[in-house]
Amino acid sequence: MAAASPWIRWFADTSIADVPLVGGKNASLGEMYRELAGAGVRVPNGFATTADAFRHFLRETQLDREIRRILSNLNADDVASLQQCGRAVRQAILSTDLPNDMQQAITAAYQQLCREAQTEADVAVRSSATAEDLPDASFAGQQETYLNVQGARPLVDTCRRCFASLFTDRAISYRHHRGFDDFQIALSVGVQRMVRSDLGSSGVMFSLDTETGFRDAVLINAAFGLGENVVQGAVNPDEFLVFKPTLQQGYRPILERRLGSKEWKLIYDIGGGRMTRNVPVPPEDRARFALTDDEVLTLARWACIIENHYAQKRGVDSPMDIEWARDGRTGDLWIVQARPETVQSRRELHIQEQFRLAEPGEIVVRGRSVGERIGQGTVHVIPSAHQLADFRAGEVLVTDKTDPDWEPAMKKAAAIVTNRGGRTCHAAIVSRELGLPAVVGAENATERLRDGQPVTVSCAEGDEGR
Incomplete structure (x- = not known):
């Protein structure tokens, strides 16, 4: 050194x-x-x-x-x-x-x-x-x-x-x-040192189920290219759910595989004026998973190792939020960040909340549910962060995706709906932290919903948010 x-x-x-x-x-x-x-x-x-x-x-x-x-x-x-x-x-x-x-x-x-x-x-x-x-x-x-x-x-x-x-x-x-x-x-x-995941894939995993807090699962999101697209919610990623107890007994317990659309990938801007740029993912790659089963299981084992290590260090259970990358040149998997999970791990386990819709209505958009709550308000479609000053407390924030610049407005929302993103993206993590219902990866929400439209956003009916 x-x-x-x-x-x-x-x-x-x-x-x-x-x-x-x-x-x-x-x-x-x-x-x-x-x-x-x-x-x-x-x-x-x-x-x-x-x-x-x-x-x-x-x-x-x-x-x-x-x-x-x-x-x-x-x-x-x-x-x-x-x-x-x-x-x-x-x-x-x-x-x-x-x-x-x-x-x-x-x-x-x-x-x-x-x-x-x-x-x-x-x-x-x-x-x-x-x-x-x-x-x-x-x-x-x-x-x-x-x-x-x-x-x-x-x-x-x-x-x-x-x-x-x-x-x-x-x-x-x-x-x-x-x-x-x-x-x-x-x-x-x-x-x-960079991992050449621009030539491979990357994503985020949690050592628990992000919605229920179930501790015996590893949730993995994956997309092609550098990992910022998954973190920022710029793509709808693949999703895998692995059962920890039988994984640690040597089995291959992938409970769920959900194929994401993965429209874009972030790559090196070689010869360009920027460090990175987004390019479309070919249709044949969008139609396949960004990880093999063996890679999913390796990442899940690593999540268990990391979680157990931090639990021993801290003396308490330590669910983790982890970013990973796969080098497209070598095929090697790498861990590039790990931090404590900060929502479900602090949840009061002896308190149970249940939300139900009084009556069903017309479903305008669907996506991945975040949380289990229900919110109501009038729609405010915000195309970019430049319009955030116009957002009013109690409105339903509808946009393509969010990043940390949006957080002051998100705190005022009754609910959040995004076109893009998975359960480990920025909009999902912040919505959980704020206790807001959110529907991510709705694909065409900004087209289907209009300013001033009164809506109910329900995450109380399972994996699908409406």
């Missing part, structure tokens, strides 16, 4: 105890890289910038004073105020160079990864807040991720963009509504 620096921590030297130093995401990567390789779980190598590096950046450039000045005018409940203050803070950070000692430390660590790869390494660059992915506060998705970053100079610039993403509108709103002080949280940047 490169010479030790106070601004850099390699995964091999990092454990879950290092959340204050490198954030939840990077501490978890280090923990798995160090502890689970012997159990066969693969995690790509990498390093993290430290929380001290972030504070050093703000202090040396006097950005800390400027940010305090800007945020002193913030009204976190006002979308316009959020947008104005967030934009001003991000612009201040993006227009300021990192201190030379930080640039040199990041460059030296990246060059070490290049030597390991025996080429100019392509890396994933992920933000990891020091309060992120804690069992009692899900900061997942609040900051940015960048894929296929190549070269030392682009990496340094991307690290600065990650630092700025601590002050996205959604991150500021989330912290203020959860009672976190902006300056008690720092940001670490994780730099990890």
Whole structure:
């Protein structure tokens, strides 16, 4: 490894105890890289910038004073105020160079990864807040991720963009509504060798059933290409459900396979001006599953290993939310993130809620149900985040897909309906966290539903939401 620096921590030297130093995401990567390789779980190598590096950046450039000045005018409940203050803070950070000692430390660590790869390494660059992915506060998705970053100079610039993403509108709103002080949280940047899932497949899995909280199942979503499409709900992914007890006895208990439409895949933008781009998936690939049964079972076993490891570390049951990738060149499976599941694992098991429709009505759209509740309101179709300021409390939010920029509006919705996405996408995870009924992957909701239309959104009738 490169010479030790106070601004850099390699995964091999990092454990879950290092959340204050490198954030939840990077501490978890280090923990798995160090502890689970012997159990066969693969995690790509990498390093993290430290929380001290972030504070050093703000202090040396006097950005800390400027940010305090800007945020002193913030009204976190006002979308316009959020947008104005967030934009001003991000612009201040993006227009300021990192201190030379930080640039040199990041460059030296990246060059070490290049030597390991025996080429100019392509890396994933992920933000990891020091309060992120804690069992009692899900900061997942609040900051940015960048894929296929190549070269030392682009990496340094991307690290600065990650630092700025601590002050996205959604991150500021989330912290203020959860009672976190902006300056008690720092940001670490994780730099990890890429898995060429742009040539293979990727997705998300949970070590429980996301809707019922059933602990003896592993739910896996999969699509072709890089994993951001599944996380963001840009595609309707394949879905697999595996039964843990008989899996651990050596059987092959895939209880359910559901073929998704998988219209798009995210790939490297080779020769283009961006790092990645979306391309259509050929019809013959859309008609097949993105994983073989053997790969599904391997991932499910890894989910059990990861869950058991964290349960031993924490001393309590620890259902996990895990991102995986399959390298299209080698066929190898990899784990690229793991965090505690934050909804079903906190559910009061002795309380049972049941919802029923008083009478059936005309079904306008169908999709995958999220939660078991029923919501009512008038439809508001929002084509893009630019129209979010027009959304009113108590309306039903209807859109193509959501990302973390939508969270301030989602908190005001009576229910959520999206054209795209599966049960592990952003819209589903946030809806569960907020206790909202949501129907994801409805395909044509923005065409079938119109502004002002009164509707009932029901997730109380099983897997299908209506």
